[in-house]
Amino acid sequence: MPAVSLTVNGKPVIADIDPRTLLVQFLRENLRLTGTHVGCDTSQCGACVVHVNGVAMKSCTLLTLSVDGANVLTIEGVATGDKLHPMQEAFRENHGLQCGFCTPGMIMSALDIVRRKGHELDEKTIRHELDGNLCRCTGYHNIVKAIAAGARAMGGGAPTQQAAE
Amino acid sequence: MSATGIGAAVRRKEDIRFVTGKGHYTDDFHRPGEAYAWFIRSPHAHARIRSVDTSAVKQPNVHVLTGADLAADKIGNLICGWMIHSKDGSPMKMAPHPALASQKVCHVGEPVAVVLADSLAEARDAAEQVRVDYEALPAVADPAKAKDAGAPQIHEVAPRNTIYEWHLGDKQATDAAFASAKHVAKLDLINNRLVPNAIEPRAAIAEYDSGTDSFTLWNTTQNPHVARLVIAAFVGVAPEHKLRVIAPDVGGGFGSKIFIYPEEVVSLWASKRIGRPVKWVAQRSESFLTDAHGRDHVTHAELALDEAGKMLGLRVKTIANLGAYMSTFSSSVPTYLYATLLSGQYDIPHIYCEVDAVYTNTVPVDAYRGAGRPEATFVVERLAEIGARELGIDPADLRKRNFIKGFPHQTPVIMTYDAGDYNASLQKALELADYKNFGKRKRESARHGKLRGIGFSAYIEACGIAPSQAVGSLGCGVGLWESAEVRVNPTGSVEVLTGTHSHGQGHETTFAQLVSERLGIPIDNVSIVHGDTDKVQFGMGTYGSRSGAVGMSAIVKALDKVEAKAKKVASHMLEAAEGDIEFKDGKFTVTGTDKSAAWGEVALNAYIAHKFAGQELEPGLKEGAFYDPTNFTFPSGVHICEVEIDPGTGQTEIVAWSAVDDFGVVVNPMIVEGQVHGGIAQGVGQALLEGAVYDRDGQLMTGSFMDYTMPKAENFPPFRIDTTVTRCPSNPLGIKGCGEAGAIASPAAVINAITHAIGSEDVAMPATPQAVWAALQKTKTREAA
Numbered sequence: 001m002p003a004v005s006l007t008v009n010g011k012p013v014i015a016d017i018d019p020r021t022l023l024v025q026f027l028r029e030n031l032r033l034t035g036t037h038v039g040c041d042t043s044q045c046g047a048c049v050v051h052v053n054g055v056a057m058k059s060c061t062l063l064t065l066s067v068d069g070a071n072v073l074t075i076e077g078v079a080t081g082d083k084l085h086p087m088q089e090a091f092r093e094n095h096g097l098q099c100g101f102c103t104p105g106m107i108m109s110a111l112d113i114v115r116r117k118g119h120e121l122d123e124k125t126i127r128h129e130l131d132g133n134l135c136r137c138t139g140y141h142n143i144v145k146a147i148a149a150g151a152r153a154m155g156g157g158a159p160t161q162q163a164a165e
Numbered sequence: 166m167s168a169t170g171i172g173a174a175v176r177r178k179e180d181i182r183f184v185t186g187k188g189h190y191t192d193d194f195h196r197p198g199e200a201y202a203w204f205i206r207s208p209h210a211h212a213r214i215r216s217v218d219t220s221a222v223k224q225p226n227v228h229v230l231t232g233a234d235l236a237a238d239k240i241g242n243l244i245c246g247w248m249i250h251s252k253d254g255s256p257m258k259m260a261p262h263p264a265l266a267s268q269k270v271c272h273v274g275e276p277v278a279v280v281l282a283d284s285l286a287e288a289r290d291a292a293e294q295v296r297v298d299y300e301a302l303p304a305v306a307d308p309a310k311a312k313d314a315g316a317p318q319i320h321e322v323a324p325r326n327t328i329y330e331w332h333l334g335d336k337q338a339t340d341a342a343f344a345s346a347k348h349v350a351k352l353d354l355i356n357n358r359l360v361p362n363a364i365e366p367r368a369a370i371a372e373y374d375s376g377t378d379s380f381t382l383w384n385t386t387q388n389p390h391v392a393r394l395v396i397a398a399f400v401g402v403a404p405e406h407k408l409r410v411i412a413p414d415v416g417g418g419f420g421s422k423i424f425i426y427p428e429e430v431v432s433l434w435a436s437k438r439i440g441r442p443v444k445w446v447a448q449r450s451e452s453f454l455t456d457a458h459g460r461d462h463v464t465h466a467e468l469a470l471d472e473a474g475k476m477l478g479l480r481v482k483t484i485a486n487l488g489a490y491m492s493t494f495s496s497s498v499p500t501y502l503y504a505t506l507l508s509g510q511y512d513i514p515h516i517y518c519e520v521d522a523v524y525t526n527t528v529p530v531d532a533y534r535g536a537g538r539p540e541a542t543f544v545v546e547r548l549a550e551i552g553a554r555e556l557g558i559d560p561a562d563l564r565k566r567n568f569i570k571g572f573p574h575q576t577p578v579i580m581t582y583d584a585g586d587y588n589a590s591l592q593k594a595l596e597l598a599d600y601k602n603f604g605k606r607k608r609e610s611a612r613h614g615k616l617r618g619i620g621f622s623a624y625i626e627a628c629g630i631a632p633s634q635a636v637g638s639l640g641c642g643v644g645l646w647e648s649a650e651v652r653v654n655p656t657g658s659v660e661v662l663t664g665t666h667s668h669g670q671g672h673e674t675t676f677a678q679l680v681s682e683r684l685g686i687p688i689d690n691v692s693i694v695h696g697d698t699d700k701v702q703f704g705m706g707t708y709g710s711r712s713g714a715v716g717m718s719a720i721v722k723a724l725d726k727v728e729a730k731a732k733k734v735a736s737h738m739l740e741a742a743e744g745d746i747e748f749k750d751g752k753f754t755v756t757g758t759d760k761s762a763a764w765g766e767v768a769l770n771a772y773i774a775h776k777f778a779g780q781e782l783e784p785g786l787k788e789g790a791f792y793d794p795t796n797f798t799f800p801s802g803v804h805i806c807e808v809e810i811d812p813g814t815g816q817t818e819i820v821a822w823s824a825v826d827d828f829g830v831v832v833n834p835m836i837v838e839g840q841v842h843g844g845i846a847q848g849v850g851q852a853l854l855e856g857a858v859y860d861r862d863g864q865l866m867t868g869s870f871m872d873y874t875m876p877k878a879e880n881f882p883p884f885r886i887d888t889t890v891t892r893c894p895s896n897p898l899g900i901k902g903c904g905e906a907g908a909i910a911s912p913a914a915v916i917n918a919i920t921h922a923i924g925s926e927d928v929a930m931p932a933t934p935q936a937v938w939a940a941l942q943k944t945k946t947r948e949a950a
Binding site: 018020028032033034035036037038039040041042044045047074075076078079084088089091092093095097098099100101102103104107123126127128130131133134135136137138139140141142143144 | 416835907
């Protein structure tokens with residue numbers, strides 16, 4: 001079995017794997033990082049989004065071997081110790097999740113949107129950019145609010161908006 | 166209202182684990198020595214199984230179990246737990262439904278064998294070596310054709326594929342109302358078949374412990390106790406006291422995770438057969454082919470009106486597709502969850518509804534968010550709109566003229582509505598939608614070459630499912646009460662065990678809000694325990710917007726008992742008569758004195774039992790309760806959808822959504838709004854995007870997210886949401902429930918808006934650009950002629 005070497009959430013990882021192993025399987029089964037989810041088998045739902053060398057990718061359609069040497073960030077690596085990342089805090093503050101299954105992928109995509117589009121995101125931009133992430137619970141309303149608020153907070157902007165008022 | 170009590174928008178306690186990736190869904194668990202299951206499924210919609218040849222599988226550690234093995238082990242069939250009788254009094258025709266087929270298959274995706282191996286890849290490889298020889302049979306997928314004389318017969322027990330021919334209401338009186346009516350609005354509709362598609366696929370891990378002869382099942386279920394009961398009492402894999410069902414974090418359900426499916430049954434059985442834990446996780450394509458689908462009605466409906474728009478009678482004839490087998494609660498959905506809501510919010514004196522349920526060679530159909538009530542609302546609200554248009558009455562006015570104003574109100578279709586103020590919701594919704602300026606907006610759209618329309622949906626639903634005696638008299642095989650146990654620890658912290666299950670609804674927060682307010686303790690000192698049959702004694706689970714109205718009422722009842730017992734303890738501590746003890750804001754006081762004891766002190770004293778004799782008062786502080794509701798609850802509201810359509814492409818854009826709902830008392834407005842948002846999105850999905858399509862041979866043409874259109878963020882505007890409140894009189898908290906409202910209300914609002922915009926009633930769901938464009942061309946042709 002070929003060897004693969006990655007940095008996952010800042011830690012070096014070396015393993016011998018079946019060459020068919022998808023990145024999401026490697027993260028979930030080998031490393032037991034189960035925060036990254038699998039919701040479909042056709043790359044539509046986005047529950048599996050992680051960052052590979054800083055860019056959001058769907059780990060359900062990447063062979064682990066194809067990202068040999070990469071730096072991978074999963075949802076487990078986003079917070080700093082017990083302190084939530086501002087985007088995680090914004091999802092909680094704005095009720096941007098219900099069952100929580102799509103949430104890790106949503107947050108990883110949200111961080112990538114901020115990276116590409118900056119901290120002042122309008123509603124239409126966020127909705128458009130979420131094309132690759134499905135949520136069946138929230139109707140997206142509060143996810144959009146959460147991402148706008150999280151993006152602002154990441155830029156040192158005003159505290160996150162209150163969802164319920 | 167305290168900061169964490171009832172009515173406060175408390176941020177959810179469960180969110181920390183979900184936003185950090187620390188949730189525990191079924192697929193996140195592993196058992197030592199587990200084998201992975203891969204199901205071999207029928208590629209045919211209807212076929213006889215000639216043989217299953219597993220001889221080519223010779224790898225060590227790989228097992229193949231077939232339908233014949235299952236039958237040899239006398240594993241029982243899956244069942245439908247709600248008896249419906251036909252008009253002629255005959256019982257519904259329930260066909261045998263084995264968890265693995267051994268004689269014939271009746272839908273694409275039906276499992277015939279399971280392969281178990283050390284890894285999923287190995288199991289899939291081995292499955293390629295299994296040869297199943299099928300003799301393909303003609304199939305029928307269209308419910309409207311299932312009863313045809315020449316249609317293939319799917320099950321021996323059901324001639325002409327008919328499960329039941331049921332009716333409700335007074336036919337004669339309704340026909341008489343039609344005979345005297347000035348106007349009759351008519352509608353032929355197809356309520357499109359939907360795939361629930363919770364983002365977490367179904368999964369099961371089954372483990373057999375030969376030392377204790379007991380099983381554990383981790384399962385994506387909305388009702389672990391019901392799953393255990395059915396698996397024990399009917400399927401017979403394991404006795405109830407030897408089977409533990411755990412429903413950990415569950416990633417959405419929407420009804421589809423209520424039912425007892427073949428895969429968990431087979432996993433349990435196989436774990437004992439091979440002596441290893443068995444893990445199965447659905448691929449999304451398996452979800453499409455095996456999760457119970459929703460809706461799928463073919464309906465003709467008529468509404469009789471007088472010249473002033475007063476509704477005189479409603480007549481409905483529906484063919485309901487239940488798929489290849491009767492799923493767990495499938496029979497109730499197009500009957501008692503559908504026809505009983507056909508009065509809507511209106512005083513309709515006469516209603517008659519006939520429902521023919523049929524088998525087809527498709528995935529079984531069962532409850533999906535709203536379950537019968539969206540179908541009823543679609544019938545009533547489309548007819549109300551059509552009637553108003555045909556009579557030239559403003560659709561808001563026509564509704565207002567017909568609203569029920571006095572309560573309780575007995576409808577002609579069983580239900581007794583207990584409370585509501587339908588006009589209050591309508592008025593608020595009209596303001597929210599700025600209805601009076603719609604004309605201005607329409608003209609503005611026209612200047613840009615767009616067609617603008619506005620559509621209403623004034624829905625009602627029966628929730629808080631359900632009074633056990635009432636549903637028992639209608640054929641339900643179980644009671645629909647709920648249980649709760651409140652365990653007070655010596656330190657004063659509290660665990661609440663509930664028979665409901667949270668898979669997104671936020672019970673860990675809302676239920677804790679109730680306890681926090683009632684006992685005056687911090688919300689962080691309350692834990693909610695659910696989803697484990699070894700912890701919670703029994704419960705009926707979560708569906709039918711029942712967890713607040715029924716589940717929380719059970720907690721109230723248990724809290725009443727806890728308070729009564731705690732007062733006894735306090736009376737001993739404070740040396741006062743029990744009747745003189747008051748409990749408020751977490752403090753027990755002796756009336757008229759300054760003597761008091763804090764909650765924590767009383768809890769501790771209940772356990773150390775130094776202040777009272779154990780013979781007089783039992784030590785400890787733990788109480789349980791079963792709450793059986795006395796009536797359904799009746800949430801209602803008005804949703805108004807505004808659309809803009811590009812006549813060149815038929816593309817519909819929802820430009821505004823205004824919703825005013827009456828859910829009774831709201832425990833957490835943030836969570837309730839979230840439920841409304843999600844419901845609307847599912848209803849809009851049905852109206853504009855989603856539709857499970859079968860070809861004539863019973864192949865599912867929309868079998869993945871690539872060809873079944875799921876709603877995305879870009880399909881919606883921000884929602885404008887508000888509430889009105891009439892308390893529900895039948896439960897202690899005044900809660901009506903909110904989980905299904907959006908999905909029930911929204912399809913009719915969307916289609917009413919589209920038909921308003923294009924001036925044609927002839928638009929089926931999903932109203933894709935192609936469908937809307939085609940309807941527009943027909944209108945143009947008609948106008949030209």
